[in-house]
Amino acid sequence: AQSVSQHNHHVILSEAASLELGCNYSYGGTVNLFWYVQYPGQHLQLLLKYFSGDPLVKGIKGFEAEFIKSKFSFNLRKPSVQWSDTAEYFCAVNVQGGNTGKLIFGQGTTLQVKP
Amino acid sequence: GAVVSQHPSRVICKSGTSVKIECRSLDFQATTMFWYRQFPKKSLMLMATSNEGSKATYEQGVEKDKFLINHASLTLSTLTVTSAHPEDSSFYICSARDIGTRQFFGPGTRLTVL
Numbered sequence: 001a002q003s004v005s006q007h008n009h010h011v012i013l014s015e016a017a018s019l020e021l022g023c024n025y026s027y028g029g030t031v032n033l034f035w036y037v038q039y040p041g042q043h044l045q046l047l048l049k050y051f052s053g054d055p056l057v058k059g060i061k062g063f064e065a066e067f068i069k070s071k072f073s074f075n076l077r078k079p080s081v082q083w084s085d086t087a088e089y090f091c092a093v094n095v096q097g098g099n100t101g102k103l104i105f106g107q108g109t110t111l112q113v114k115p
Numbered sequence: 116g117a118v119v120s121q122h123p124s125r126v127i128c129k130s131g132t133s134v135k136i137e138c139r140s141l142d143f144q145a146t147t148m149f150w151y152r153q154f155p156k157k158s159l160m161l162m163a164t165s166n167e168g169s170k171a172t173y174e175q176g177v178e179k180d181k182f183l184i185n186h187a188s189l190t191l192s193t194l195t196v197t198s199a200h201p202e203d204s205s206f207y208i209c210s211a212r213d214i215g216t217r218q219f220f221g222p223g224t225r226l227t228v229l
Contacts, residue, residue, distance in 0.1 A: 004158075036220075043119075044159075044208070044220035090158065101147050101212045105158040 002027040004093050006106035013081050014114050021076040021109050023091030032094040033074040034103065035065055039087045047089075050074065061085070083115045117143050119211045121221035128199055129229055135195045136224045138209030144189035145211035150182070153206040153223070165192040199228040 007022035025031060035047040048059025055067040065076045074091060091106040118141040128134050138148055146167045151159040163184050164172040171184035181203075183195040192211075196203055208223040 032216075043222040044210075046217075101149065101216070101218060102161060102164065103149070103159075103210075103218065104161070105151075107158045108156075110156075 002031075002093060002095060002104050004091055004104050004106035006089075006091050006109050008109045009107065010110045010112070012112045012114065015083055016080045017113075019076070019078040019081045019085070019111070021089055021091075021111070023074045023076065023106055024072050025074070025091075025093045025104075026072065027093065027095060029095065033065075033067060034092040034094070035059065035063070035074070035076050036090045036092060036105075037087050038090065044090070047076070081111070081113050083113050085111060086113045087111060117141075117211075117213060117217070117219045119209065119219045119221040121207075121209055121224050123224060124222065125225040125227070127227045127229065130200050131198055133195055133197045134199055134226060135193055136207055136209075136226075138192045138194070138211065138221055140190045140211040140213075140219070143211075143213045145192075145213060146189060147212045148186060148192040149210045149212070149218070150184060150192075150194050151208045151210070153208055155206075159208060162194075196226065199226070201228045204228045 004025045033050040036044045037047050038044050048057050050057045050067045058064045063078050067074050089109045092103040120139045122137045148165040150162045153159045162177045165184045165186040167186045173179045186192040204227050206223050209221045210218045212218045
């Protein structure tokens, strides 16, 4: 069965620090990859996604992620975080060609940015 | 962007009662909706896929008779937690997929069973 693993459960950073959140998945076939963010009290929002093409994808609010197929990874990065980036971040995988739409989520990473 | 609403946002009920949660796509038609459960400090767990006009597809380990799903129209899916017990207390989130592959999430419903 497919699974998604996020290595960092709770990350605390100061403003302007750089961010990298790890995400690995287990599936040998072709996948679509997503990062979602859940701000306090709000619903899940899509940060960015990778379907095909350039493995370095840029999302909203200065976030980017790199798909490394050989490592089954899709790490999220941001060069300089802001206090407003404090939120829960979820990596998710959708298997192409299967029951499209089914998302398998990682455990989530809580990011706390100190002003 | 597309909006998905859920009603109610939070509900408290007594053990043994049934609770219905609505998920609506407000500005698009969704042939497929998904229901997730989110435990505190845990990931979202897919419970079932709701298809308009047909029976829902449940994930392994999810009791279909306990979590009744009805997707009667292209903009509404309902999840009914029947004979709720304290262990059913959780945060339930729905998502709706538009005609493409984009999926939009609702704000969630906090269920507390006393």
